[in-house]
Amino acid sequence: MLEVLGLDAQMETVYRGILRQPAGGVDELAQRMGLTETQVRQGLDQLVDLGLLAPSRETAGGLRPVSPEAGLEQLLRRQEEDLARRQHELAIGKAAAARAIAAYADLRPNTEVDGAERLVGLDAIQSRLEVLTRGLRRECLSIMPGGAQSQASLDASRPLDEAALERGIEARAVYQDSVRNDPATLAYAQWTTEKGGEVRTSPVLPPRLLVFDRTTAVVPIDPENSRLGALCTSAPGIVAALVILFEQTWETAVPLGAARKRAPEEGITREERELLKLLASGMTDEAAGKRLGVSLRTVRRQMSALMERLEATSRFEAGLKAAHRGWL
Secondary structure, eight states: OOGGGTOOHHHHHHHHHHHHOOOSOHHHHHHHHTOOHHHHHHHHHHHHHHTSEEEOSSSTTOEEEOOHHHHHHHHHHHHHHHHHHHHHHHHHHHHHHHHHHHHHHHHOSOOEETTEEEEOSHHHHHHHHHHHHHTOSSEEEEEEOSSSOOHHHHHHHHHHHHHHHHTTOEEEEEEEGGGGGOHHHHHHHHHHHHTTOEEEEESSOOSOEEEETTTEEEEESOTTOGGGOEEEEOOHHHHHHHHHHHHHHHHHSEETTSOOOOOTTTOOOHHHHHHHHHHHTTOOHHHHHHHHTOOHHHHHHHHHHHHHHHTOSSHHHHHHHHHHTTOO
């Protein structure tokens, strides 16, 4: 009952026993209380430390119990003093942290100008994403092109995504269809859906995009050169346009669990159709693979299968036959 004041059950038993019958040695106290002599001695020492036992004026070397009124009031006063000291230390710590943050802000090369911040380096981007994710209130929208995501990227994202999803944040993400062929990225996407997020895929995606609560967006400065860093912006016009881009992409994507079927009347998948369009536009195999998030080898294998299905001996003939069938 007195644990909140620092007395455990054993100490309280010893204190009650001495209050009932102050006289008697350690062995007698142990017998009366059903404790060992060692337990009684430990309890007596702790009660002295708490001020609930004081030297006796009648018995030399003896102890007398301090009345509960005086003793427990002293414990309460001591706890209040400890609480005030901790609050003072907390206030000092907060002030020191504020000064440190201000000092670090002055040293940081990534500074905000007119609602936009250029983030240079993976550490700067990761730090900003951590702050934005912790501050999420409603939703997070993301477009993740490039097919297979690096293991380092997945490992860095998992704790942030997990914390947000556990808080009930609505998370919608669009990956490229090619992630279905990468076990690690596919497992991560499936884990996201199990945690309550929504994931869709599309054969071709716009550049990488993250939008937090429709008020802040993070996009690459140059999608072709990630080393240039990312742009974090809260400019309403830019964020609104990026949200529209996401919603348009989301509407044309398919849920992760949906099978990539080939319609019997068409005889071609979405990925194959996009590949044909990209190559027909004059894009190289390598560039088309980058847009689709697949390897050069995969592009050539898919194109070879298409040519065989179309019974074409050249890519030019394949293009003509594909157009004749309405695939282009």
